[in-house]
Amino acid sequence: MSMHLRLVALAAFAGLCAASGSFAQGFKPTRPVEVVVHTGPGGGSDVLARAIALMVEKENLLPVRMQVVNKPGGGSAVAAAYLAEKKGDQNTIGFFTGVWLTNPLTSASAKVTLKDLTPIARLVLEPALIAVKADAPYKTLGDFVDAAKKNPGQLKQSGGSITSRDNVVRQLLQKNSGARWAFISFPGGGERIAALLGGHVNMMVIGPAEAGEHIRAGNMRVLAQVSETRLAGFPNVPTLKEAGFDVPNVPQVRGVVAPPGIPRENVQYWEGVFLRLSQTASWKKYIADNQFEDGYQTSAELVKFYEQFTGQMREILKEAGVKLVQ
Numbered sequence: 001m002s003m004h005l006r007l008v009a010l011a012a013f014a015g016l017c018a019a020s021g022s023f024a025q026g027f028k029p030t031r032p033v034e035v036v037v038h039t040g041p042g043g044g045s046d047v048l049a050r051a052i053a054l055m056v057e058k059e060n061l062l063p064v065r066m067q068v069v070n071k072p073g074g075g076s077a078v079a080a081a082y083l084a085e086k087k088g089d090q091n092t093i094g095f096f097t098g099v100w101l102t103n104p105l106t107s108a109s110a111k112v113t114l115k116d117l118t119p120i121a122r123l124v125l126e127p128a129l130i131a132v133k134a135d136a137p138y139k140t141l142g143d144f145v146d147a148a149k150k151n152p153g154q155l156k157q158s159g160g161s162i163t164s165r166d167n168v169v170r171q172l173l174q175k176n177s178g179a180r181w182a183f184i185s186f187p188g189g190g191e192r193i194a195a196l197l198g199g200h201v202n203m204m205v206i207g208p209a210e211a212g213e214h215i216r217a218g219n220m221r222v223l224a225q226v227s228e229t230r231l232a233g234f235p236n237v238p239t240l241k242e243a244g245f246d247v248p249n250v251p252q253v254r255g256v257v258a259p260p261g262i263p264r265e266n267v268q269y270w271e272g273v274f275l276r277l278s279q280t281a282s283w284k285k286y287i288a289d290n291q292f293e294d295g296y297q298t299s300a301e302l303v304k305f306y307e308q309f310t311g312q313m314r315e316i317l318k319e320a321g322v323k324l325v326q
Contacts, residue, residue, distance in 0.1 A: 027269045029091045032067045036094040038079035039160070040072045040188025044126070044207045045095045047189065048254060051209075052095075055282045061273050064091075072187035075103035075161035080112040086259040090266050093120065093258050098251060101306060102313045103163045108325045114306055118262055121274040122255040122297035122305060124287060127227035128165060129211055129234070131220045132203050133196055141223040141243045144203055148179035155181040156201040158192040165250050166205040168313075169226055171320035172247040173240075196220070207252070208233065209290035226250060231291045248316045253295065253309060255302060267299055 037045035053066035071079040076099050083094045104110040138144040148155045159166030186192045195201045214220045224243045277283050278296045
């Protein structure tokens with residue numbers, strides 16, 4: 001969203017609040033806000049949620065504190081179901097990613113979808129990195145793929161659920177190259193990283209925010225970027241296509257939802273909180289430092305995005321050879 005459009009949206013929101021008796025006199029959370037994420041500690045959603053909790057407190061955007069609640073399991077199914085059970089709860093929100101949309105496409109057990117929850121806002125679009133341990137013998141993604149071809153099923157990749165971007169990228173690369181390697185699923189990003197740095201797996205797909213400190217410390221080497229163009233922070237690292245792998249760019253999105261059945265004034269309140277957050281210097285620095293793309297959308301825009309993203313991922317999953325249940 002351009003600066004002009006964002007200012008227009010902020011002005012419109014302020015006018016809406018004034019018409020309904022002012023922002024201050026409307027809904028406000030009265031106890032610590034539960035922020036539900038589907039990853040364990042150290043996962044991308046967990047890292048983002050905790051960073052936002054600190055920024056919201058620093059910028060005085062809420063009258064109460066935000067408390068991150070980890071609900072890993074079943075891809076995103078456990079977290080989504082937990083939010084659905086909180087119907088009407090005005091002090092709970094959740095941070096979703098693309099897996100909340102792709103999981104129901106591939107898992108019949110995922111009974112709750114994002115469409116069953118209340119959309120609040122889209123926050124960012126996120127690229128990814130393909131990384132190995134710094135002392136690994138692979139200097140390029142081609143080196144890793146060649147090694148996997150010579151030793152089918154022997155190399156290992158750590159990742160999240162089978163519907164996560166981690167595994168979708170793996171399946172696309174395997175189909176493109178004919179190589180085969182194992183996928184080891186972990187509930188938390190911290191565990192996935194520990195498995196790589198401990199030498200228990202050979203490669204991982206990771207967000208720049210999660211990888212940053214380990215790259216700066218010299219513990220990880222980045223082989224390729226899952227993005228359309230090279231990120232400013234990694235100007236010498238090729239994209240997948242530049243590395244010789246003509247596969248779709250698997251998108252990742254992060255945003256905010258709430259339980260079903262909350263009043264419209266609650267939606268307007270949370271939209272306002274995250275719109276104001278997106279205007280702060282703290283947020284702008286955070287997304288620049290972590291190589292995110294600012295992707296703020298309102299709740300109405302987010303509903304349209306669901307359809308677009310789901311359609312795009314359905315085609316990518318088909319191309320990767322993933323069995324769809326809907």
